[in-house]
Amino acid sequence: VNLLLLEPAELSAEGHAILSDDRARHVIEVLRAKIGSELRVGRVGGPIGSARVESIEAGTITLACRFGDRTPPIPAVDLLLALPRPKVLARLWAQIAALGVGKVVLTNANKVERYYFDSHAVSPEHARHRLLEGLAQARDTRVPEVVVVKELKPFVEDELDAAFGDARRLIADAAYARSPIDAVRARKGRVVLAVGPEGGWSDYERDLLERQGFVGVGLGPRTLRSDTAVIALLGIVHEALR
Amino acid sequence: VNLLLLEPAELSAEGHAILSDDRARHVIEVLRAKIGSELRVGRVGGPIGSARVESIEAGTITLACRFGDRTPPIPAVDLLLALPRPKVLARLWAQIAALGVGKVVLTNANKVERYYFDSHAVSPEHARHRLLEGLAQARDTRVPEVVVVKELKPFVEDELDAAFGDARRLIADAAYARSPIDAVRARKGRVVLAVGPEGGWSDYERDLLERQGFVGVGLGPRTLRSDTAVIALLGIVHEALR
Numbered sequence: 277v278n279l280l281l282l283e284p285a286e287l288s289a290e291g292h293a294i295l296s297d298d299r300a301r302h303v304i305e306v307l308r309a310k311i312g313s314e315l316r317v318g319r320v321g322g323p324i325g326s327a328r329v330e331s332i333e334a335g336t337i338t339l340a341c342r343f344g345d346r347t348p349p350i351p352a353v354d355l356l357l358a359l360p361r362p363k364v365l366a367r368l369w370a371q372i373a374a375l376g377v378g379k380v381v382l383t384n385a386n387k388v389e390r391y392y393f394d395s396h397a398v399s400p401e402h403a404r405h406r407l408l409e410g411l412a413q414a415r416d417t418r419v420p421e422v423v424v425v426k427e428l429k430p431f432v433e434d435e436l437d438a439a440f441g442d443a444r445r446l447i448a449d450a451a452y453a454r455s456p457i458d459a460v461r462a463r464k465g466r467v468v469l470a471v472g473p474e475g476g477w478s479d480y481e482r483d484l485l486e487r488q489g490f491v492g493v494g495l496g497p498r499t500l501r502s503d504t505a506v507i508a509l510l511g512i513v514h515e516a517l518r
Numbered sequence: 519v520n521l522l523l524l525e526p527a528e529l530s531a532e533g534h535a536i537l538s539d540d541r542a543r544h545v546i547e548v549l550r551a552k553i554g555s556e557l558r559v560g561r562v563g564g565p566i567g568s569a570r571v572e573s574i575e576a577g578t579i580t581l582a583c584r585f586g587d588r589t590p591p592i593p594a595v596d597l598l599l600a601l602p603r604p605k606v607l608a609r610l611w612a613q614i615a616a617l618g619v620g621k622v623v624l625t626n627a628n629k630v631e632r633y634y635f636d637s638h639a640v641s642p643e644h645a646r647h648r649l650l651e652g653l654a655q656a657r658d659t660r661v662p663e664v665v666v667v668k669e670l671k672p673f674v675e676d677e678l679d680a681a682f683g684d685a686r687r688l689i690a691d692a693a694y695a696r697s698p699i700d701a702v703r704a705r706k707g708r709v710v711l712a713v714g715p716e717g718g719w720s721d722y723e724r725d726l727l728e729r730q731g732f733v734g735v736g737l738g739p740r741t742l743r744s745d746t747a748v749i750a751l752l753g754i755v756h757e758a759l760r
Contacts, residue, residue: 278741367609371746414740457699457757495753496760498656499520504613504749511737511750512757515699518738 277302279415280317280327280339281408287319287341293327296336303329303337315339318417320408323347348416351376352466353513354440357506358385358473359424362395364503369403371503373410373420375510378466381439383425386478398424432484440468445490448509449477450499452492456509459493460516467513474502519544521566521657522559523650529561529583535569538578545571545579557581560659562650565589590658593618594708595755596682599748600627600715601666604637606745611645613745615652615662617752620708623681625667628720640666674726682710687732690751691719692741694734698751701735702758709755716744 280303286293295303303309309329317327317339325343359382360368372380382398384390396402403422411417423439425431436445443466446459460467470477470485477485486492495508522545528535537545545551551571559569559581567585601624602610614622624640626632638644645664653659665681667673678687685708688701702709712719712727719727728734737750 371743374740374742374746375750376740413743416740455757455760495757498616498618498658500616501613501655504616507746507749508617508753511753515697515737515754518697 277306277412278316279324279412279417280315281320281412281417282317282341283320284322291341291343292330293339293341294336295339300335300337304332304335309337316415317341318411318415319343320417320419321347322417324415324417348418350378350418351514352517353377353510354379354381354443354466354468355506355510356381356383356468356470358383358471358477358502359388359392359398360473360502362392362397364501365392365395366397366402366406368503368506369406370410370413371507372510373407373416374414375507376414376416376514377420377510378418379421379423379439381423381425381431383428383431385428385473385481387473387475393424393426428481429484432488436488441466443468445485445488446470446493446513447477447482447485447490448472448493448495448505449482450494450497451476451482452494454491454493456493456495456512457516459491460513464517467517469509469513471502471506471509519548519654520558521654521659522557522569523562523654523659524559524583525562526564533583533585534572535581535583536578537581542577542579546574546577551579558657559583560653560657561585562659562661563589564659566657566659590660592620592660593662593756594759595619595752596621596623596685596708596710597748597752598623598625598710598712600625600713600719600744601630601634601640602715602744604634604639606743607634607637608639608644608648610745610748611648612652612655613749614752615649615658616656617749618656618658618756619662619752620660621663621665621681623665623667623673625670625673627670627715627723629715629717635666635668670723671726674730678730683708685710687727687730688712688735688755689719689724689727689732690714690735690737690747691724692736692739693718693724694736696733696735698735698737698754699758701733702755706759709759711751711755713744713748713751
């Protein structure tokens, strides 16, 4: 944990917070904070700041926080992601948040099994918990917005503009040869990246996305697991945008 | 599994193989192969080919394999990786192999705990098993070479040339601003990428590596978990080399 994240509701008007959960345990046992120690804190959705440990007692800590003016910017990359297997998704949340994503739209696709949508890994509580873990790692406070879409076609045909604005649209698939570095550098600005399921987008889905302006990119001949592909692609797009 | 990998010792002179392990189960239950089905196979360390299922009986399959001439090239990226926590390393092997790495040197570093070296995740059997999983995913047959180094300094001072030849030397750390895309594109050819532990390389270690020609690169202000960083960096370097 490189940043201790506090929910706005946990902060008093004077900037005091009382914690007795995992975060308190982390501060006491891992960071070995004492009374008077200074910690880096962030207000979820808001600015970064610092906190002084005011008291430590029976696993409960009191913090006095001062926040700066600057809220981290919303990351410049969004994801349209075919819903991964629950086990893969559970592992992916924190990594997505750490790499930096503005919005994640999880969608059905031909090779997505229907039961994935009922898994615990998709639940807002689970997702938020894991996303905060990734933000704490990366020292960010902006929780990615998560949207779940059960039908790809109406979403792609009617809701893309509302969801992603004028972000440059890229679809990643083994069917395409163009490097995402070149596609991103051809026109800077926000990017939305469509990443298919294990086994790739279907011909129909690629066609559907291409007709709405998605430009195909690929990572070469090696077939990657969808979590590996998402992490590599987010790394590449962020670097190409820097 | 996109490629069924067979060890050379499992193949008769005529190219027959008899399997009754996880691979046989995968062929029967997941691929639902019948007698006469054709499968994509690879000889570990050798060429790709195809196999005809000759018999299926009580969980045992017999394959008749024909291999082409072409062995996949050794990937153009090597890793000098501060030994990750056992749980992280266990998850990383398959992803490293899938993304493509020629050689992995796992090393001690200031922020690496000594007990990591005793873990099951570092054992050659475990590593090979997981590496083959990643190769089967990516349709490759070249098992990355794995070397474990318990002291960083003598290795860096005396053994770099023997280990990595004239590969371009890059060190990744939050201390550096330069993008790996630009560093790689400045001079094409093999790359060796030094990735530090959770918490980064120490000042001493960065200095040691810089004195041996490692050029610093970074992924921006976000601090990543070491497995996330390795996957993102491998993706970026491979794309920049393409």
